Structure formats: structure tokens, C-alpha cells
Amino acid sequence: MSHSKNYLQAKAKVEARRYQLREAVELVREMHYAKFDETVEVALRLGVDPRHADQMVRGTVVLPHGTGKSKKVLAVAAGEQAKDAHEAGADFVMGEEAIEKIQGGWLDFDAIVAAPDMMRGLSRLGKILGPRGLMPNPKTGTVTAEVGKAVREIKAGKVEFRVDKTSIIHVPVGKISFSADALEENANTLISAILRARPSSAKGKYVQSAYMSSTMGPGVALDLTPLEAK
Secondary structure, eight states: OOOOHHHHHHHTTOOSSOBOHHHHHHHHHHTOOOSSOOEEEEEEEESOOTTSGGGOOEEEEEOTTOOSSOOOEEEEOOHHHHHHHHHHTOSEEESTHHHHHHHTTOOOOSEEEEOGGGHHHHGGGHHHHGGGTOOOOGGGTOBOSOHHHHHHHHHHTEEEEEOOTTSEEEEEEEETTSOHHHHHHHHHHHHHHHHHTOOTTOOSOSEEEEEEEESSSOOEEBOOHHHHHO
């Protein structure tokens, strides 16, 4: 695979070592050359086997400075819970009619929050919502009686992390236009949450490697020793 001149010039600035988190943030921002506001992402390769249920690493965390992208939230609820969702800023609030609309091909949202009594109907949409990562789940707080609170958290920058079949987690932690302080705090918050989510059945070294990169830029290896020590 051939890379652009700009990419190669950026990559030349990356030394063959692991960087402290603050150093990595500053380097990723310094290397930015694209003409758009790139997403900054953190990727961790974990020493777990996600084929085993007891080694699945999954959770959510609210990034203190958000992701820089406003998510469109669909709340599926009725009565008082629907009212709470409206007040919390949900983009769409529907009852059972949401099921038929989604079956008809409507997917103009980034997240769904559902009241528990709505899951019976929504569970039929697994083949549509599952592959897109949109299926509400109690483990991620998107099936809850506190619909308004869940909507507010997503709007405030709540992100989900989940290890994929290659044992990697990758999650956006902001935009290249964010300050170094904001990116560092977001990344620190995410990584700390992933470290806390270590399964008790995981043996050996939990974090095998970690990188930070922007959409178009090269990866910068992270030294997570200070965070792991905590």
C-alpha cells in the first residue's frame, strides 16, 4: 500500500518507542495535515479471547469533553418515560410505531434508548440493528427505566467500547481541533474504563499494545504503565 507524501512526512516524526499519553496527544495534533477536522481514536489490543463469554470486554463511559460529534438519539418509550426523553433532548421519541418504521428501512439515528417494556417488539429487529451496533442492551445502559438519563448521557458524550473478534478495541476520543488537555482527559477516561473492565478470567498481560491516531495520520504507540499502575 502506497502512502501520500504528507503521510510519510508525518510518520517520519514518530520515533520507534512508546509515548506517554500527553506526548502522544501533542504529536498526533502536530502531525495533522488533512483539510478536515479528523477524528482522534485510541486502539488497544487486549490479551483476551473474545470467543469465550467470560473474556468479553464491553462497557460504556462518558467522555468528559464528548466526541465532537452530536449523536442522533431515538428513544422508544411511552407515557412519562417518553416525556422525560423529550426533555432530555432525544431527536426522535416513538412508541411501538418505531418498530414498523425501522422494519421499513428507516435508520436515521446513531443510538437507541428503549424502555424495558418496549424490548419485546424491538427484539424482533436483531438482524437489522445488531450488525449496526444499534441494538439496545441493559449492559450498555440503553435498555433502562431511566430513559431521560440515558439520553442525556449519550448526548453528553457517552461511548461504548467492545472488544472485536481480533481482540482489539478502538474508540474515538475527540476531534483534532480539541485542545491537548481535552484529548488527554478523554483518552485517559476511556483507557481507565477499559483497564477496570479487565475480566477476572484474563491471564497474563492484559493490554498487549495501545495506539493513538487521527483519521489520516500514522499510529503513535502508547506507554500505559502509569495508568496500569493506578
